[in-house]
Amino acid sequence: MTITYLILTTMKFKNNILFLLIVSSAIGYGFIYSSSSEIEKIEALSSEIKSQNLVDVEIALGGEKPNHHMKEFDPELAEAGELLIKEGKASYNGKNGSLISSYFNCTDCHNLVKETESLTDLDPQNRLDYLVKKGLPYTPGSTFYGIYNRDKYYNDDYDKKYGDLVVDARDTLENAIQLCAEYCASGRPLVDWELNAIMHYYKSQELKLKDLNLSDSELNKIQSSIKNGGQDKETLKLLQSKYVQAYGATFTGSKAESERKYGEGGDVENGRKIYESGCMFCHKNSRVTFLNLDDDVLSGQYLWKHRKGYDDLSIYQVVRWGTYPIVGRQQYMPLYTKEKMSSQQLEDLMSYIKELAKK
Ligand code: HEC
Ligand code: HEC
Incomplete structure (x- = not known):
């Protein structure tokens, strides 16, 4: 009895499995078939539209x-x-x-x-970080x-x-x-x-x-x-x-002397990035200007000495207004707008200059 029962149930079981297998593979095949062609179609369309x-x-x-x-x-x-x-x-x-x-x-x-x-x-800080990471110059334009x-x-x-x-x-x-x-x-x-x-x-x-x-x-x-x-x-x-x-x-104009921090509390490392990938891109070896700037103490001292006031040698002035070409001297300093250099970044630059000047 038990044996016949067992045989019968396994047979039934087997049949069921077989049935299930047939049905599910049919469904599965249909499903896989339609979904793969759909996916291909979508992929083709979207790669086509993506290259538009x-x-x-x-x-x-x-x-x-x-x-x-x-x-x-x-x-x-x-x-x-x-x-x-x-x-x-x-x-x-x-x-x-x-x-x-x-x-x-x-x-x-x-x-x-x-x-x-x-x-x-x-x-502007994300721009600076990205440019430094890629080894690109930190330009004003x-x-x-x-x-x-x-x-x-x-x-x-x-x-x-x-x-x-x-x-x-x-x-x-x-x-x-x-x-x-x-x-x-x-x-x-x-x-x-x-x-x-x-x-x-x-x-x-x-x-x-x-x-x-x-x-x-x-x-x-x-x-x-x-x-x-x-x-x-x-x-x-x-x-x-x-x-x-x-x-x-946005032109910010140069900071009033009373607002300048002259390197107090700035991020020296960030200032170094600005100096090396921005200022030195043009000023190193006097590439596009007579003013030579490098990582030497003399460059630091020159810029530090002129930090006060509002003439073209003060970083606070020249970075925000640039200079103008004059007859016989057509190279000029382009300015950095607020969108290209934040007020904090300018202070960071100043704190690097202070360190470079060993002050
Ligand atoms: C000394 C720096 C300097 C040089 C050299 C220079 N540009 Fe510019 N250019 C700028 C600045 C600064 C702007 C201001 C707008 C900006 O780029 O955000 C500008 C703006 C532009 C704009 C408009 C960009 C915008 O989105 O507002 C174009 C186009 C342009 N320059 C093309 C040129 C071409 C072409 C040359 C070379 C023949 C050239 N520039 C050389 C500094 C320069
Ligand atoms: C796109 C090139 C360029 C970049 C970038 C640049 N400069 Fe200049 N800079 C010049 C040119 C050109 C002059 C004009 C000097 C001349 O007459 O040869 C100048 C002038 C100056 C002057 C005034 C010199 C004088 O005697 O009037 C100072 C100071 C100065 N730059 C500092 C900086 C600092 C600091 C930075 C970085 C934040 C910087 N520059 C970035 C091109 C550049």
Whole structure:
């Protein structure tokens, strides 16, 4: 009895298992089949959308076409643009340009790559830390990374320096380049092909959707929005919250003497970073200026001695106002806005100078 029962139940059991196996593998197969093709489809779509130019996606969502929008792209011209930016001269199609400026290259004041881990991070200390980590200079100008995707230039207080010259440069990238070539770089205006070449270089570096580090659900939202005909201001706004369209520029003026801490309580190590990756980038071996600065006690003592007052030799003054080119002396000191150097960072710099001067 017991044996028959056992045999019967195991048979039943076996049958059940078999049945279950058949059913579940059928379901499973169907499930695996459909989900893998779905996943592939989603992956293909999202890698396709991720490599799209940000500008094009924005236009599809109802964004305005930038006035520098470029349809045709010539990689050779972009290469010439890169040379103009890095070395100050280039040739293209048998045309040979002369040096834009005998005093500066664009890269003395502008980096070409990302300056913070996150594209929306505007904190000057995070910028400094990131630049030091990457071995890049701590420059007074904003990076060219993503500049094709900006719509405003020389913002806020730059009219205090360049007056009416900034009016036409504020919403037109080509004019911003010309202003900088002639005035920031103390050079000459660019001829048409050179200007076009720099624009092509900017275009070659434009942001793609993948640069914005969007989550899968954000990408899905964008995709379905475009599938449904685009024109979706809310999704457009979401995209625009992921990168900077205009860099702020606040002129603080020089600190009143009564507010200066002259190195008291500052972060010496942080000051050293500013000095070495910022000041020394231009002043080491008098690279773009007559003023030689190095890690020697003499440099420290020179800067320390002039710390008081409001003339161009006082760090508190020169870092905030810069100097102006004069006839016969076209190199000048560009200023650091509040967005590029905080008040605390300036004090940190001063505490390093104090230490360097052994005071
Ligand atoms: C001596 C320093 C210096 C040099 C050299 C220089 N620039 Fe600038 N540039 C600046 C500063 C400072 C600004 C102010 C706005 C900013 O970058 O935040 C600026 C702004 C710009 C802007 C607008 C950026 C924005 O987002 O507001 C463009 C475009 C530009 N420069 C292009 C050039 C080009 C091209 C060259 C080389 C031909 C060049 N610059 C050389 C200092 C410089
Ligand atoms: C983009 C290049 C650049 C950077 C960065 C820079 N400087 Fe200068 N600086 C200059 C130039 C050019 C001059 C003009 C001096 C000349 O006439 O040769 C100058 C002038 C000065 C002067 C005044 C010299 C005088 O006799 O009028 C001081 C002081 C000075 N810089 C300090 C600093 C300090 C401190 C830093 C760092 C926070 C710094 N600079 C960063 C380019 C730079």
